[in-house]
Amino acid sequence: MSRKGNCWDNAVSESFFGTLKTEWLPDVDLYDRAHAERELFKEIEQFYNGQRIHTTIGMSPIMFENRKLIKCA
DSSP, rough: OOOOOOOOGGGHHHHHHHHIIIIIGGGGOOOOHHHHHHHHHHIIIIIITTTBBBBTTTTTTTHHHHHHHHOOO
């Protein structure tokens, strides 16, 4: 936890939700809660973690994790 007045402790989650709102939400039509949950799951698991290149690591999180597993083997 950060000290009082340090605002960087929520930066990761704020960045994620900001990206989700600007990149995904305008492009999808949601019909009901169940449909929204399915579409959100697909967006996070298939695109955000699987394909989208993250600037801090230079690859998708799945690619990063697979690379780490290959190095350990």
